[in-house]
Amino acid sequence: MNSIVQKRSTGLAIFSTGFVLLWLVIAAVPFLWTLWGSFKVQGDFFSKSDWTYAIYGVRTTVETGDAFTGNGYYGAWVEQEFWRATLNTAIVVVLTVVISLTLGTLGGYALARSGFRYAFWILMAALVFRAMPHITLVSGYLLPFFQWNLWGHLPTTIIVLVAINQPFTLWMLHSFFLNIPKDMDESAMVDGCTRFQAFRHVIIPVMWPGVITTGLFSFLLAYNDFAVTAMLLSQDNQTMVPKIASFLGTTQVEGNVMFAVAAVVSATAPLFVLVMFFQRQIVSGLTAGAVKG
Amino acid sequence: MKHRTFIWFILPSMAAMILFIALPIISVFIQSLFVEHEQVLKITENCGPFGCKQETSVDTEATEQLRREAPLGQFNWLATYTNRSHLAFAELAEAWRSSESLNDFATRVMNLPFYKALAFTLSYTFIVTPFVILLGLAIALGVNALPRMVKGPTIFVSLLPMIVTPLVGSLILFWMIDAEGIIGATLQILFDDPDLSLKASPTLTWITLFVYGIWHSAPFSFIVFYAGLQTVPTDTLEAAMIDGATRWQRLRYVVVPYMTPLVTFITLMQLMDNFRVFEPIVGFSAQANATSLSWIIYNDLRGYDQQLFGSAAATSMMTILGVAILLAPVLIRTWSEFNRKVV
Numbered sequence: 001m002n003s004i005v006q007k008r009s010t011g012l013a014i015f016s017t018g019f020v021l022l023w024l025v026i027a028a029v030p031f032l033w034t035l036w037g038s039f040k041v042q043g044d045f046f047s048k049s050d051w052t053y054a055i056y057g058v059r060t061t062v063e064t065g066d067a068f069t070g071n072g073y074y075g076a077w078v079e080q081e082f083w084r085a086t087l088n089t090a091i092v093v094v095l096t097v098v099i100s101l102t103l104g105t106l107g108g109y110a111l112a113r114s115g116f117r118y119a120f121w122i123l124m125a126a127l128v129f130r131a132m133p134h135i136t137l138v139s140g141y142l143l144p145f146f147q148w149n150l151w152g153h154l155p156t157t158i159i160v161l162v163a164i165n166q167p168f169t170l171w172m173l174h175s176f177f178l179n180i181p182k183d184m185d186e187s188a189m190v191d192g193c194t195r196f197q198a199f200r201h202v203i204i205p206v207m208w209p210g211v212i213t214t215g216l217f218s219f220l221l222a223y224n225d226f227a228v229t230a231m232l233l234s235q236d237n238q239t240m241v242p243k244i245a246s247f248l249g250t251t252q253v254e255g256n257v258m259f260a261v262a263a264v265v266s267a268t269a270p271l272f273v274l275v276m277f278f279q280r281q282i283v284s285g286l287t288a289g290a291v292k293g
Numbered sequence: 294m295k296h297r298t299f300i301w302f303i304l305p306s307m308a309a310m311i312l313f314i315a316l317p318i319i320s321v322f323i324q325s326l327f328v329e330h331e332q333v334l335k336i337t338e339n340c341g342p343f344g345c346k347q348e349t350s351v352d353t354e355a356t357e358q359l360r361r362e363a364p365l366g367q368f369n370w371l372a373t374y375t376n377r378s379h380l381a382f383a384e385l386a387e388a389w390r391s392s393e394s395l396n397d398f399a400t401r402v403m404n405l406p407f408y409k410a411l412a413f414t415l416s417y418t419f420i421v422t423p424f425v426i427l428l429g430l431a432i433a434l435g436v437n438a439l440p441r442m443v444k445g446p447t448i449f450v451s452l453l454p455m456i457v458t459p460l461v462g463s464l465i466l467f468w469m470i471d472a473e474g475i476i477g478a479t480l481q482i483l484f485d486d487p488d489l490s491l492k493a494s495p496t497l498t499w500i501t502l503f504v505y506g507i508w509h510s511a512p513f514s515f516i517v518f519y520a521g522l523q524t525v526p527t528d529t530l531e532a533a534m535i536d537g538a539t540r541w542q543r544l545r546y547v548v549v550p551y552m553t554p555l556v557t558f559i560t561l562m563q564l565m566d567n568f569r570v571f572e573p574i575v576g577f578s579a580q581a582n583a584t585s586l587s588w589i590i591y592n593d594l595r596g597y598d599q600q601l602f603g604s605a606a607a608t609s610m611m612t613i614l615g616v617a618i619l620l621a622p623v624l625i626r627t628w629s630e631f632n633r634k635v636v
Contacts, residue, residue, distance in 0.1 A: 012540070013438070020435040020447065026508065028450045030465045031457075033475065037468075046473035054475065107306030114294040120631055122303070124624065129314045131616045133569030135587045136609035139594055140317025143324060143602050147364055163313030166306050195298045224458040226572050227587070231594060241460055245575060248464075261468065264461050271456050279449055282456070286513060287520035 031268065038265045039068040042258050072262030076247075082263050084236075085243035088154065089223065092239055095158045096222040097215050100165040104218075105211060107166070108173025109199060113182070123174065126167035134164060134227040142231065152234030160232060161222050168221070169214055175288060176210030177203070213285040216278055223271070240267045318613065324606035328369040329599060332356045366603055373607040378589075380611075381405045407608065410584040413499065414615075417585065418567040421506035425563055426556060428507060429514025434544075436515070437522045448516070455512035463576025466505055498582040505573050510566070514559045521555045522548070564619050586612045 036055070037045040043059035053059060057067035064071065076082045111119050141160065145151040184206075185198040193201065223241075230242040238246070244267060247260040275282065294302075333355040339346050375382045388401040402408045436447050454462060469476045470491045481489045491497045525548055533543050571587035574580055580588065586608060593605035 016435045016438050019431065020439065023432050023435070024447065024450050027454050027512070030469060031453060033469065034465045045468070046471060048473045048478065051475050051478055103306040103309060107303045110294060110299050110302030114299050116296075116299075119299075122307070124627065126310070128617070128620060128624070129310060131565040131568075131620055132314065132318075133571070133587050133590075133612055133616070135569070135571060135590045135594075136321060136612050137314060137317045139590055139602070139605040139609045140320040140324070141313075142594060142600070143364060144320060159309070160313055163309040166310050167314075170306060195294065195302075220456065224460075226458075226460045226575070227591070231591070241458055244464070245460060248578070257468075260464070264464055267461055268457055271458070272453070275449060275452050275456050279445070279452065282452065283448065283516055283520070286516045 034261060035265055038072055038258070038261045039070065040258075041069060041071065045258065045261065072258035073266070075256075076259040076262040076266070080243075080247070080259055080263075082240070082243060082266065085238050085240045086266070088233075088237055089239040089241075091154060092158055092161065092229070093219060093222045096161045096165065097218045099158070099162045100169050100218045101211055101215050103162065104166060104169030104173050104214065105207065107170050109177050109203060111170060111174045112177035112180075113185070123171065126170050130167040130171070134225070135231075137164065138227055138231045145232070151232065152237060154233070154237050157229060157232045157237075160228055161225060164228065165218050165221055169218060172214045172217065172285070172288065173210060176214070177207070179210075180206060209281075212278075213281045213288070216274070216281055217285055219274070220271075321606045321609045321613075324365065324602050325373060325610050326368065326370060326603075327366040328373055328603040329366045329601065330356065330359050330363070333359060369603065373603050374611075377405065378604055379407045379607050381407065406584070406589060407611075410586050410589045413502075413583045414568060414570060414585045414587075416499065417503065417506060417570050418564060418619075420503050421510065421567050422560060422563040424503075424507045425510040425514050426559055428511045429516075429559070430518050430552070432511065432515040433518035433522055436519060448519075451512050451515055453512075454508050455510065459509065459572035460576050462509055463505055463573040466501075466508070467577045470501060492578070492582075495582040498577070498579050502570075502573050502577060502579060502583055505577070506567060506570065509573075510563060513562070517555050517559055518552060521552055525551045561623055565616070568616060568619060586615070 033054075040054060040057050040060045041063050043063070044053045044057050047053035047059070050058075057069075060069055061067050063069075111123060137160075142151070145156065150156045180203065185195075185202050188198040188202045189195065226241045226245065229239045230245060233239065233242065240263070244260060244263050247256065247263060333352040334349050335352040335355070337348050337350065339348055374380055377384055384405055385402065388398055392398040392401060403412060432451065436444060436451070439447060457465075468474050470480075471477050472481065472490050472492075477489075477491060480491070481487055491501050529547055530543055533547050538546065569587050570585045571591065574583060574585055574588045575591075580592070584592075590605045590608050590612070593601040593608065
């Protein structure tokens with residue numbers, strides 16, 4: 001829209017740009033501040049006397065001899081074994097994404113190609129399931145899982161996350177497959193393919209953009225989850241987010257808050273990288289449901 | 294697609310959803326009808342030189358055995374729903390009878406855990422959602438007017454608050470508003486009040502949580518509106534301009550009508566997500582002043598000496614009912630639209 005419509009008075013332009021700048025500051029500064037502060041000691045990050053201490057690291061220099069310190073990171077990763085949580089997160093997230101996408105692709109394709117009434121009902125049920133607060137489902141799992149000795153293990157959590165992910169994955173892939181012309185797989189079937197062969201040889205090669213977009217959101221759901229992982233995993237199998245929450249219980253000791261700060265920064269870093277590389281897919285995924293109606 | 298092929302394709306996905314979403318809802322319902330066993334007491338007689346004394350103590354072994362044999366607890370029908378930690382009918386009636394003013398009544402109701410959580414959850418849902426829509430639209434209009442070069446980086450930065458783990462995002466803000474964190478300390482200087490703490494007063498805690506919610510969700514509505522703005526036809530805008538519409542009128546009568554379906558979409562998503570507000574309360578350690586329905590379920594499940602499955606399940610059932618009520622208008626509309634299409 002680079003036409004005359006876009007022309008505006010200087011006052012309005014300044015106001016609008018200023019507003020966007022203000023928003024950018026609000027959106028970004030908390031992250032920059034915490035990243036910077038994670039290399040300081042607690043006395044600087046929470047400095048009662050002078051907020052510039054956190055920038056120049058005055059107390060940090062006094063305590064450690066340098067304006068930057070990796071003590072928080074050392075404490076979190078080595079002393080508190082945050083690496084173990086990171087490893088667990090990696091296992092849970094990768095398997096959840098792979099399994100959700102496999103199930104979701106098959107299901108979403110079927111829903112997109114079936115014109116029967118029950119396909120609509122399945123989608124409606126999925127919408128209702130999507131709205132369920134996760135913790136209400138967790139309260140349904142706990143007692144049976146304790147009884148059957150399923151509680152605390154990574155595979156249980158992975159399956160649960162896959163299931164919780166399904167409604168969203170189905171919706172997204174369903175609307176994506178609707179955009180792939182029906183003629184493609186139908187002409188393959190006219191040529192003698194079965195439905196599954198048509199799916200295998202015609203649909204799979206062209207479906208990757210949609211699958212990647214959906215995969216990103218499955219990743220975010222599994223990575224960001226707190227309710228399920230905090231309640232269903234034992235102490236040893238904890239993933240990053242519940243681990244960070246458990247750091248908070250022990251904040252009284254000097255220095256421990258900085259462990260949590262370092263852990264928080266470590267957990268945020270992968271998300272930054274993700275947005276950097278997949279910004280376009282994330283944006284298109286967010287709007288997929290909306291703009292097409 | 295043939296019915297048989299359809300079933301094979303959808304089966305794995307359906308099985309996962311039935312096993313881990315539909316059945317747990319039934320399991321929650323059953324659990325909500327039971328309550329934990331009371332501890333088995335035993336009376337022992339101690340006879341000493343000064344006569345016999347009866348002592349009551351907890352029979353740990355018998356209690357353990359009872360719990361093992363019937364892990365669900367004892368059948369309680371709907372009593373859990375009406376007890377003090379849930380709908381609290383008796384307490385409500387008592388408060389209504391004995392309170393002098395409506396204000397007094399409200400204060401007493403707000404001391405009941407379920408109503409306290411419900412009040413916060415609903416306020417959060419219905420305050421954050423409209424703000425998210427307005428702020429998102431404003432940012433989208435602002436970004437849309439930027440030169441092409443800087444749009445990409447702007448969107449990158451704008452996405453961050455939404456993409457970050459909710460617990461992590463709330464912790465980051467929580468540390469900044471700490472009395473010794475940068476925002477908290479600045480506020481103390483600004484208001485010249487060394488005891489000012491955003492964590493101490495209920496009102497300020499609520500506002501902090503609302504602000505966090507808006508910060509977290511605004512990017513979502515921004516992105517949706519921004520994509521929508523790209524589809525507004527320039528012709529219509531130019532025509533409106535030639536007809537003498539001011540900038541504000543063009544926004545009001547051309548752009549906004551184009552955005553209406555998007556507003557419905559964002560409202561639906563936001564109502565669903567905000568109704569389950571949970572992580573910010575853990576992150577901000579706000580439970581003293583603000584609790585949500587999800588949080589009280591979490592608290593029951595984590596129980597210090599004993600996990601209160603029955604209590605958590607009852608709250609869960611009522612939360613699910615709340616979700617159903619929220620979604621009802623959407624479902625009814627989709628259903629009638631679908632019927633119109635078919636007939």
